[in-house]
Amino acid sequence: MGVDLSVEVLGLKFKNPLVLASGPAGFGFELQQYLDISKVGAITLKTVTLNPREGNAPPRLVDTHGGIINSIGLQNPGIEEFVNIIAPKLKEIRTIKIGSIAGFTIEEWKILGEKMDKIKDIKAIELDLSCPNVEGKKIWAKDEELTQEAIKAVRESTDKPIIAKLAPDVTDIVKVAKKAVNAGADALSLGNTIEAMRINIETGLPVLKLKTGGLSGPSIKPITLARVFRVAEALEIPIIGIGGVMNWQDALEYAMAGASLVGIGTAIMVNPQAPLEILQGIESFLRQKGVEKFEDIIGIAHRGGF
Amino acid sequence: MGVDLSVEVLGLKFKNPLVLASGPAGFGFELQQYLDISKVGAITLKTVTLNPREGNAPPRLVDTHGGIINSIGLQNPGIEEFVNIIAPKLKEIRTIKIGSIAGFTIEEWKILGEKMDKIKDIKAIELDLSCPNVEGKKIWAKDEELTQEAIKAVRESTDKPIIAKLAPDVTDIVKVAKKAVNAGADALSLGNTIEAMRINIETGLPVLKLKTGGLSGPSIKPITLARVFRVAEALEIPIIGIGGVMNWQDALEYAMAGASLVGIGTAIMVNPQAPLEILQGIESFLRQKGVEKFEDIIGIAHRGGF
Amino acid sequence: MIEAELIEKRTAKDYGLFKFKLKEKLKDPDAGQFVMLKSPDEPILAKPFSIYSYKNRKLTLFIKRVGRLTGKVFSSPIGEVFYVRGPYGIPYIKKIDRDKKYILIGGGSGVAPLNFFSELYPELVYKKLYGFKGRYIRELFEEQSSLVIEEESGKTVVDVLREVYSEGLGVLACGPIPMLKTLPPGSYVSLESVMGCGIGTCKSCAVKTKEGIKMVCKDGPLFRKEEIQWEWI
Amino acid sequence: MIEAELIEKRTAKDYGLFKFKLKEKLKDPDAGQFVMLKSPDEPILAKPFSIYSYKNRKLTLFIKRVGRLTGKVFSSPIGEVFYVRGPYGIPYIKKIDRDKKYILIGGGSGVAPLNFFSELYPELVYKKLYGFKGRYIRELFEEQSSLVIEEESGKTVVDVLREVYSEGLGVLACGPIPMLKTLPPGSYVSLESVMGCGIGTCKSCAVKTKEGIKMVCKDGPLFRKEEIQWEWI
Ligand SMILES: Cc1cc2nc3c(=O)[nH]c(=O)nc-3n(C[C@H](O)[C@H](O)[C@H](O)COP(=O)(O)OP(=O)(O)OC[C@H]3O[C@@H](n4cnc5c(N)ncnc54)[C@H](O)[C@@H]3O)c2cc1C
Ligand SMILES: Cc1cc2nc3c(=O)[nH]c(=O)nc-3n(C[C@H](O)[C@H](O)[C@H](O)COP(=O)(O)OP(=O)(O)OC[C@H]3O[C@@H](n4cnc5c(N)ncnc54)[C@H](O)[C@@H]3O)c2cc1C
Ligand SMILES: Cc1cc2nc3c(=O)[nH]c(=O)nc-3n(C[C@H](O)[C@H](O)[C@H](O)COP(=O)(O)O)c2cc1C
Ligand SMILES: Cc1cc2nc3c(=O)[nH]c(=O)nc-3n(C[C@H](O)[C@H](O)[C@H](O)COP(=O)(O)O)c2cc1C
Ligand code: FES
Numbered sequence A, B: 001m002g003v004d005l006s007v008e009v010l011g012l013k014f015k016n017p018l019v020l021a022s023g024p025a026g027f028g029f030e031l032q033q034y035l036d037i038s039k040v041g042a043i044t045l046k047t048v049t050l051n052p053r054e055g056n057a058p059p060r061l062v063d064t065h066g067g068i069i070n071s072i073g074l075q076n077p078g079i080e081e082f083v084n085i086i087a088p089k090l091k092e093i094r095t096i097k098i099g100s101i102a103g104f105t106i107e108e109w110k111i112l113g114e115k116m117d118k119i120k121d122i123k124a125i126e127l128d129l130s131c132p133n134v135e136g137k138k139i140w141a142k143d144e145e146l147t148q149e150a151i152k153a154v155r156e157s158t159d160k161p162i163i164a165k166l167a168p169d170v171t172d173i174v175k176v177a178k179k180a181v182n183a184g185a186d187a188l189s190l191g192n193t194i195e196a197m198r199i200n201i202e203t204g205l206p207v208l209k210l211k212t213g214g215l216s217g218p219s220i221k222p223i224t225l226a227r228v229f230r231v232a233e234a235l236e237i238p239i240i241g242i243g244g245v246m247n248w249q250d251a252l253e254y255a256m257a258g259a260s261l262v263g264i265g266t267a268i269m270v271n272p273q274a275p276l277e278i279l280q281g282i283e284s285f286l287r288q289k290g291v292e293k294f295e296d297i298i299g300i301a302h303r304g305g306f
Numbered sequence C, D: 001m002i003e004a005e006l007i008e009k010r011t012a013k014d015y016g017l018f019k020f021k022l023k024e025k026l027k028d029p030d031a032g033q034f035v036m037l038k039s040p041d042e043p044i045l046a047k048p049f050s051i052y053s054y055k056n057r058k059l060t061l062f063i064k065r066v067g068r069l070t071g072k073v074f075s076s077p078i079g080e081v082f083y084v085r086g087p088y089g090i091p092y093i094k095k096i097d098r099d100k101k102y103i104l105i106g107g108g109s110g111v112a113p114l115n116f117f118s119e120l121y122p123e124l125v126y127k128k129l130y131g132f133k134g135r136y137i138r139e140l141f142e143e144q145s146s147l148v149i150e151e152e153s154g155k156t157v158v159d160v161l162r163e164v165y166s167e168g169l170g171v172l173a174c175g176p177i178p179m180l181k182t183l184p185p186g187s188y189v190s191l192e193s194v195m196g197c198g199i200g201t202c203k204s205c206a207v208k209t210k211e212g213i214k215m216v217c218k219d220g221p222l223f224r225k226e227e228i229q230w231e232w233i
């Protein structure tokens, strides 16, 4: 008996719920040598900004107990190069491609939305409203009003589905989520990394050059999972659950809490083959439970469980 | 050469910077059989509420990668029993005792403050504004205005030093911290557990009876550390850094980020002797570095390090 | 915490006997008491395990593999170092009526404390009923006659108890909640509960009794069946 | 990832040679390439280690103990299972001028890739200078003549390089940044950097070059000294 892992959401049919989260998988080209990307439901491409960005000075990464802290700082070639050089090659990446953008002003959001809108291979657009790693930059998702404005700006520039990627470390995630939905988001990504740091006790200074960075990995899973649960409880909106998914059990927890799709970032860095192991695990769990469709377990924790 | 570990703050002289955080150490009586409490700088007693509380139904605890999630729900005998039965025995606990209170209304905060004020053995009062584990209860520290009101209420009822224990999972910790200081807090505890959950994939239901609980332990350390760093950068106020301190390196990171005192909760549960190992580690680190006073490294990360 | 080196292991599927050599001795361990066992890395939390046997700094635990720590113990090679502290909890002998003889009823890993009890207090034991589902468990035990194996006889320990029980005998039980609930009035039941500290400070292991909330770690693990408000658990 | 069982270890203080038996073979490993090594539990991140030697699924790493993962390797008993993936990075041989002979200069754990290079391309090696602080390191190596030990001679590898270097020779170096900075123009330097993925996707291991940001893992680890904007590192 086959198990149907597909998920229909945003008007798209994902062959399975696994999405490579924006960042750790880059644009997919390098990763492709180590992972058959056609096996995952989708890839969210590395976030692109209006202008090219070098990213932050090193060190950009440090690990902690159960996690890693990064301060890459949105290193990317900028939207022009993306449109002209990257986009034409995207058909090589044989799964659903979600574009990711980050504006520094409302105007930038608009332009980025328009540019992405024209790329045929991009099936949905994710707004990275929550990257904590750009010095001096406001984190959009930490302000409901800004969140709303950014989404509106992109909403006006494209008919493609819009995914708002929110920050988990806000006082009231449900409130921000509602604003995002009202502003026109078709789905929410919950969440991003959480501002964190490590200090090198030998030098007495922060380990990262930027001082702080964003925590990802197993450490944040129970936190983001609770955010997904809360939002799914309060709103009818597709959710991509992202944060600390390292194995199939983690992925299932997110689905049960209400996530239609599950993103993986850090796990890809640890082991590029991780998605395949996760998919296998999900499939055999569902088979053993006699569940025929993955979609049946989405949000089951809100419906009394099995 | 001896290293001076003492810290003078809040008008009190702590023999060393280690504080047993509120909760895991109870009122200290049971713990005393397994740890010589006179060796630690202070103990913050388990939070007391106006009325006795049974706490939540079990399971109340589940572990995660790098952490634990608890939903004890402020099980405590209530302020009357605390005053009449517990307080008279507190002299057995031979270190500085910080009382911890949690009100459900402004009126309750006031009463609790007054009752604590009269207990001679209590040298400072911590306001637990941030417990995430009481069903239906607002988390005070998630609202700046409420934070301010609660602190003001207690401020009026006591001259003892007041410590406001804030939630790390707010949008802007510096903003809340400022309000707390303006309202009359003499110090800040940063922070408390972070709302989190686990789902049992076999049943499809949350593991904890309360559904969500508060995450503590190594997982949250890099997060709370960044909060301490931010607040110490912005404000001149003594900070008790709390969250995921498991070893002496963790404790030093908090001190370097700007914490005058360092709280330990989960580590006490894992190993009641942990404080002694931590103190030993701090002492030999400082000796090796040629630092004579612990106070010299407080906030050193803001002053260019060693 | 005390260093505990794994020096012997014998497993049968999801059950196993593990012998640890401790760096220091435990202080007067008695039957019904437990130790908190900690892995050198993950999970960070120490977990409670009843003493199955103890002699000369050699501690034997009888463990069922259910999750992370128990999984780690099962997969560890001889020589792996864990940490223990304890013993904690009130010895059974301090709670029970010493003028009775007892039927010891164990379900699964609940057999552990009963084994230690029967080692220390053989004169108080009327009969031992150690219940398991599968017959593979026979590999682990020398004393085969105490085993009640559902796969073989179709009977659970509770079925057998009904056959051998008579007024005047005591019942001392440790095992799953559903099993404990069916025991005759007056039975002593040893409860399991998720624990944090094991010493009564953290309030993780609450159980509701007729006299209010009690902590399994400090006030138990043994209770009289009637004390417990079962619906709360 | 490939299961890698620790089958041999030899340590001297904070340095050690560790031989792993892999479950599958590495694909054409070449000198200068590295593997990502992962502990079965903490830390969760895999970390880069140059190949010191490789033959028949036996991988030897030369490791300096500096933190969590390296600490775990040092404290692991024979038989412990780790995970590796790779090889990654561009082989030195593809970047260097093959018409020259090279002085190999290694500082500390930087010796690892140079050892593999001298095994595979002995004909390109003019001289080996492996620098260490303490003489205890002699225990680990058979070939003693390559060692430059500060404690013995008061000289660093850079001092010795100045004595033996002459125009026309190449320099291939791996070691700490301060050492690399003092090398003659035209030297090839193998950089270290904190890595996440090891394959060019995550952008953790950035280095600034004359041609913009490059990734040490994918575009390196070997660079010409002149390419690097040292002040950024
Ligand atoms: C291409 C490449 C090849 C390499 N090849 C080799 C090789 O062959 N052999 C080798 O030994 N290394 C090699 N390295 C370096 C190796 O990758 C690192 O030594 C390794 O990642 C360290 O991992 P860890 O978990 O042990 O250290 P971590 O725990 O990550 O510590 C890393 C650094 O942080 C410091 N640190 C640790 N804990 C603390 C604390 N609490 N406070 C402050 N600072 C702290 C440590 O001193 C250390 O310098 C290579 C690196 C690269 C990029
Ligand atoms: C006083 C006392 C004495 C005890 N004595 C013994 C004894 O002698 N022998 C013994 O074997 N046990 C004993 N126990 C029980 C023992 O403490 C537990 O089995 C142990 O804590 C399990 O730890 P773990 O890390 O292996 O499991 P955990 O990983 O903590 O798992 C605990 C439970 O959660 C479930 N679980 C694990 N992962 C998941 C997931 N991803 N999704 C959903 N559910 C999951 C498991 O099935 C398990 O039931 C005793 C308990 C008490 C209170
Ligand atoms: C190295 C790294 C780079 C990242 N870059 C981006 C990015 O460019 N845009 C973005 O939206 N999120 C970025 N993220 C966040 C991830 O997409 C993801 O939300 C986060 O890491 C939590 O998931 P995880 O625990 O599975 O990694 C990055 C994360 C990491 C670790
Ligand atoms: C079991 C448990 C009970 C707790 N009870 C309280 C409490 O009553 N009042 C309070 O202010 N904090 C309470 N806390 C929070 C701790 O004081 C501390 O802020 C938090 O656990 C983070 O620190 P840690 O990682 O060192 O545990 C509790 C934590 C745990 C784990
Ligand atoms: S386990 Fe902490 S009180 Fe019982």
Ligand code: FES
Binding pocket: D194, D195, D196, D197, D198, D199, D200, D201, D202, D203, D204, D205, D206, D215, D216, D217, D218
């Ligand atoms: S380590 Fe990920 S890009 Fe180099």
